[in-house]
Amino acid sequence: METRRLQFLLELSRLGSMRAVADVLETTTSTVSQQISVLAKETGVALLEPDGRRVRLTPAGRRLAEHAVTILAAVEAARVDLDPEAEPAGTVRVAGFGTGVRHAVLPVADQLAQRHPQVRVTISEHEPAEALAQLRTDDIDLALTYDYNLAPATADPSLAVRPLWxxxxxxxxxxxxxxxxxxxxxxxxxxxxxxxxxxxxxxxxxxxxxxxxxxxxxxxxxxxxxxxxxxxxxxxxxxxxxxxxxxxxxxxxxxxxxxxxxxxxxxxLRAFACTRRGRDAWPPLALVLGLLPGD
Incomplete structure (x- = not known):
């Protein structure tokens, strides 16, 4: 199977609509639909199912999207290893608390626009529980959360948590x-x-x-x-x-x-960057994580 088709499927799992995928990948919705249909034939399973006027991933489609993260990250890592000057590219979806977004994410978005224009950040303002819920369902790539030293958050073993400040x-x-x-x-x-x-x-x-x-x-x-x-x-x-x-x-x-x-x-107050385990190897996300401020 072609990695390009996996990219279409992965972006659909992240963005939720073929139009949004087409916009991000600079193509048409018919191309997105066609490529995912070819991928379904290659894998021999249904990847999409109707959801009102739209479509959503089937359980098999979601599992393949999970594999796509690892496969595409490995391909990207190999590309970077062979060509260290290669630019990361992709959309990193971030959800976080308002003051943290202002303090940490907006400066990163500005740096990316100037130095790494192929990496785009989308931002949603959410309190920690809301952001973590979206992270667990793969609706975002990075959750910016917080707790207090007198009210520590419960650790989730499925997530990688990086202290920031x-x-x-x-x-x-x-x-x-x-x-x-x-x-x-x-x-x-x-x-x-x-x-x-x-x-x-x-x-x-x-x-x-x-x-x-x-x-x-x-x-x-x-x-x-x-x-x-x-x-x-x-x-x-x-x-x-x-x-x-x-x-x-x-x-x-x-x-x-x-x-x-x-x-x-x-x-x-203690701020954290949270990702799903294994995802931080994806070059665009790794770039964003590396630009976030710490103590």
Whole structure:
């Protein structure tokens, strides 16, 4: 079987439609359909099945797409070995949390556009659980996730996880409270705010786990009144008297909001690059991974 036909099948498994495959591979939808039909005859199994007005991969088609990853990566690795100057080419699908995308993925996309124009990055904003779910179903190639040192994520043996960077987080409070609280240890700060409303994350429970752990150590159970995953909205809620909540220490704040450092214990967000095992040998993905920032 020709590797070009495997490429059509693999891109269909990633992108979900023949039109999208045709756009990425700069061909026509009829060519995509024809090449996958020839591949089905070569393998002797049905690779596609109807899905409303569209088609989707059969279980056999999905298994062959899995093999295609390994086969095409090996072919590409051989090509690079024979011609080290050869340029990687392909579309890397990335899903990650908003601040991580801004910090890490957008600069990488800019570098690729300037230095490796044949490698394209598509970006979707998702919280860790959402991104990992898409990674497991092969809807993306790279998940940018995070956890906290006080709320570590559970390891998934089917995924390769690469630590990237860690960032200290503090407790954001109205500026009027900052002066009397500044300089106190974490548990003293939490105890002083035990009667306040607290702001959690609407799409990830790790923030509330961290707050709940520290509040428990300080002798109370926090009352979560608001939830938001947009950090600017968290600030606005704090400024409006909606409570207090976690924010990165480096986050640019409003004049009426202060982020207090937390010490003893501290709170650190830890960022990770997650891929399906064996996929990071694919040259376009390997290139992206190599450009991501680390500690």
């Amino acid at each position: 860690a960032e200290p987080w503090g407790l954001a409070v109205p500026r009027a409270d900052a002066k009397r609280l500044r300089g106190n240890g974490t548990l003293d700060v939490f105890a002083a705010l035990r009667d306040r409303d607290w702001i959690g994350n609407s799409r990830n429970g790790a923030d509330e786990t961290v707050v709940g752990t520290l509040a428990s150590m300080a002798g109370f159970s926090p009352r979560f009144t608001h939830r938001a995953d947009n950090l600017d909205l968290v600030q606005d809620l704090i400024a409006a008297g909606g409570g207090v909540g976690l924010l990165p220490e480096s986050w640019p704040t409003r004049s009426d909001v202060t982020v207090l450092p937390l010490t003893g214990p501290d709170v650190r």
